[in-house]
Amino acid sequence: MSILKDLRDRGLIQQTSDEEGLEKHLSSQQVSLYCGFDPTADSLHIGHLVPMLMLKRFQQAGHRPIALIGGGTGMIGDPSGRSDERNLNDAATVDSFSQGIAKQLAGILNFDEGENAAKAVNNKDWLGAMSIIDFLRDVGKHFGVNYMLAKDSVESRLANGISFTEFSYMILQSLDFLRLHERENVTLQIGGSDQWGNITAGMELIRRTHAGNDEEAADKAFALTVPLITKADGTKFGKTAGGAVWLSPERTTPYEFYQFWFNTDDRDVIKFMKYFTFMSLEEIAAFEESVAKEPEKRLAQTKLAEEMTTLVHGKEALQQAIKISAALFSGDIASLNGAEIEQGFKDMPSYTAADEDKGLVDMLVEAGISSSKRQAREDITNGAIRVNGNKVEDTARILVEGDRIDGRFIIIRRGKKKYTLLKFA
Incomplete structure (x- = not known):
């Protein structure tokens, strides 16, 4: 050809x-x-x-x-x-x-x-x-x-x-x-x-x-x-809520890069496969059938994200992006190291905490996760608080140095989606 x-x-x-x-x-x-x-x-x-x-x-x-x-x-x-x-x-x-x-x-x-x-x-x-x-x-x-x-x-x-x-x-x-x-x-x-x-x-x-x-x-x-690349929903290609998607890992982390492609609209994913990957048109046609028959599996988006992350950042960065994605989906935060935490939580709310042990109730209020100590205790007893992915139901819980991932981070989740990254010097 x-x-x-x-x-x-x-x-x-x-x-x-x-x-x-x-x-x-x-x-x-x-x-x-x-x-x-x-x-x-x-x-x-x-x-x-x-x-x-x-x-x-x-x-x-x-x-x-x-x-x-x-x-x-x-x-x-x-x-x-x-x-x-x-x-x-x-x-x-x-x-x-x-x-x-x-x-x-x-x-x-x-x-x-x-x-x-x-x-x-x-x-x-x-x-x-x-x-x-x-x-x-x-x-x-x-x-x-x-x-x-x-x-x-x-x-x-x-x-x-x-x-x-x-x-x-x-x-x-x-x-x-x-x-x-x-x-x-x-x-x-x-x-x-x-x-x-x-x-x-x-x-x-x-x-x-x-x-x-x-x-x-x-x-x-x-x-x-x-051609000028357009998206089916009318938004500008290459833009996210955080701005442009850069090739530099310092500007856009490999995890964010992977997620950008993984979140491609069903209406765009086959077009983007043709534009950006070196997959054969026959292989792309098989994914087009998958999008039509089983879109919930997101097989095309997964493949697109893998191909593009490997192309720009390499296989090691791809594996790291997949690991971060899986940990955030499952809640297994403790499996991540400090570098992976920095990637996965780059744009999430954060709070710089003093280098000392502190009660969980006090930290929830100090970091703005709960509105008051009373609310913090209710959040804990109701099972709404997780520390590094693990549910905490003891209001007397103390956050100690051993809770810190790589000695630098603690991840607190309130409810199903509200994450806060605690940073320690």
Whole structure:
């Protein structure tokens, strides 16, 4: 099966500049392609996964992926898909973000030796070395203002206003395509559907720059975009109550990452399997049948969560996420260690307690778990209080150092769902 047919069957192609020509191009040779990632934060989020995994799919098909880190364009700000101006970061911050993103890309793509080993580049290397005179004479002259104004990424911003800085972004991204075309023989740029205008502008720059010199090279530039990911319930993909779902384990723990995928709506789970996993379409079809006939088992969601957590964080992190999930479901909190407690209870209410033994009744009130000592005693005698998963019915119970998990945490549960994490120095 050709790479484009697999992408079409998975619903991963939004637009191509010349699908027939691209099909022939890909089938006749190893192709170098690229996708850009601007360092606007110290981590990528799951919205970046589709283009990242597209690079991986092409690599598995024998082609050569180049991951461009926008150390230069990240200083400017892309207007695509936004209604207002970005806040600009300083150079040191952008450089730090770039290093973090490079590590995340290395976890997905194969950068080892080989004829189609991935390569990471930073457009700061050529954008930062270019003078404003050279930029205007050698690049800017190829762009008509009317042509730029007609692009969706610019036109959609005209009503609210767009600075010259962001207006110039299209030219910078176009120059990236040209430089990689010349230096790395890149003939295909991929990106999200909001990047279509920027990508095709790069194709036009290649055509204009090489016209009359190398017509064949000018014709060998292609664009491919992936669709905007939407959820069946209308909410934004990749967002939770706690914010974006990040690839960094420090920002989004592997447990939270696992739970995000596990909680996928039945209406979305098969689509996400096609978009994000490397499972065969035949295997996905079997899970589609499971969703239709026995949705309560959540077999597809479990598989999706396992595949994605392993892909991004590794098998050990997956096992840890499964262990935390099982402990919280069963109430077997004592089976967790301190690191697992930190993951599983990251966003739950917490209270920093003094490093001393204390009566449970007093602690329930002090931590705001029960409204008064009288209520605390009633909660205990009614069997509503559990300490580290174990029911406590003795109002004289003392919380001692031996109750602390890894010497740092005690988990108190009131009722069926109200957890509080007690932290000790």
